[in-house]
Amino acid sequence: MSEQQAGRVAVITGAASGIGRGLAEHAGQLGMRLVLADRDPQRLTTLAGELRSRGSEVLARTTDVASAAEMEALRDAALKRFGGVDLLFNNAGVMQTGASWELSESQWRRMLDINLLGVINGLRAFVPTLLEQGRPAHVINTASMAGLVASPFLAAYTVTKQALVALSEVLHHELAALGAPVSVSVLCPGPVASRIMASDQAGAGAAAALGAQLEQSIREGMPAEELAALVFQAIDEKRFWILPHPQFKPALQARTQSILDGTNPVFQLAEF
Numbered sequence: 001m002s003e004q005q006a007g008r009v010a011v012i013t014g015a016a017s018g019i020g021r022g023l024a025e026h027a028g029q030l031g032m033r034l035v036l037a038d039r040d041p042q043r044l045t046t047l048a049g050e051l052r053s054r055g056s057e058v059l060a061r062t063t064d065v066a067s068a069a070e071m072e073a074l075r076d077a078a079l080k081r082f083g084g085v086d087l088l089f090n091n092a093g094v095m096q097t098g099a100s101w102e103l104s105e106s107q108w109r110r111m112l113d114i115n116l117l118g119v120i121n122g123l124r125a126f127v128p129t130l131l132e133q134g135r136p137a138h139v140i141n142t143a144s145m146a147g148l149v150a151s152p153f154l155a156a157y158t159v160t161k162q163a164l165v166a167l168s169e170v171l172h173h174e175l176a177a178l179g180a181p182v183s184v185s186v187l188c189p190g191p192v193a194s195r196i197m198a199s200d201q202a203g204a205g206a207a208a209a210l211g212a213q214l215e216q217s218i219r220e221g222m223p224a225e226e227l228a229a230l231v232f233q234a235i236d237e238k239r240f241w242i243l244p245h246p247q248f249k250p251a252l253q254a255r256t257q258s259i260l261d262g263t264n265p266v267f268q269l270a271e272f
């Protein structure tokens with residue numbers, strides 16, 4: 001596996017913490033050259049220093065994925081430094097608990113801007129370059145199990161993640177139609193240990209109860225290093241669907257079956 005990736009260039013957004021950090025560390029171990037982007041300059045600088053001290057070549061750039069101009073600048077900087085890009089991880093994202101009608105307009109916009117437009121900005125900035133290069137490349141979009149099952153009091157998060165699953169599938173079909181050597185994966189994890197709940201602008205009532213439940217399951221979640229190993233295995237296999245938590249598959253199966261049967265959806269607590 002490692003020989004396959006050594007020397008290749010990985011761009012990772014949201015690299016400074018949690019899943020992104022795990023991906024960066026794993027890619028560094030594989031000998032990849034790293035382009036790390038995050039809007040948190042301090043954590044980013046610390047991580048870049050750690051990875052350089054372990055021998056990785058790192059370009060670290062403070063970037064807000066919600067800005068198309070900043071994502072284009074990230075691409076330009078990556079090309080200037082490394083001459084090409086092989087893996088693009090559109091990973092940055094934030095959490096927002098709250099019922100559909102209770103979230104404020106600014107909370108909805110923040111979620112759409114970061115979780116959805118952030119990935120769209122990544123695709124618009126980098127996919128033309130990947131196509132021009134004409135060599136194998138891979139795009140990995142971090143969605144969530146929330147991208148596959150609908151969770152109450154997680155309205156904005158669920159909407160953005162389901163949109164990312166759809167966007168990833170569309171992209172996969174588009175690249176296949178072009179016969180391009182660029183593959184796509186959509187990463188749909190359950191709980192992974194990270195700082196994501198720190199980005200939640202906590203609500204009240206049922207949303208607060210869900211927040212507390214999520215906080216615990218994320219604290220006890222899969223270590224990011226373990227997730228990263230599964231993700232790179234899927235990349236090597238050019239596998240589109242990455243579902244690292246098999247315990248959530250029955251909920252997905254039940255949802256799919258209810259669509260096919262025309263029965264009403266039933267929420268299963270096990271979905272958390």
Ligand SMILES: NC(=O)c1ccc[n+]([C@@H]2O[C@H](COP(=O)([O-])OP(=O)(O)OC[C@H]3O[C@@H](n4cnc5c(N)ncnc54)[C@H](O)[C@@H]3O)[C@@H](O)[C@H]2O)c1
Pocket residue numbers: 013014015016017018019020037038039040043063064065066091092093094095114118142143144145188189190191192193194195196197199218221
């Ligand atoms: N942790 C989980 O249980 C879990 C489960 C499923 C999906 N995810 C998804 O994984 C991705 C990574 O989240 P995480 O759990 O590692 O959280 P995290 O908060 O630990 O890391 C996210 C990183 O993204 C950065 N970020 C946030 N907004 C940004 C922006 N606008 N521009 C650039 N960087 C930004 C943060 O500064 C942070 O370093 C997210 O898309 C999240 O929705 C997480």
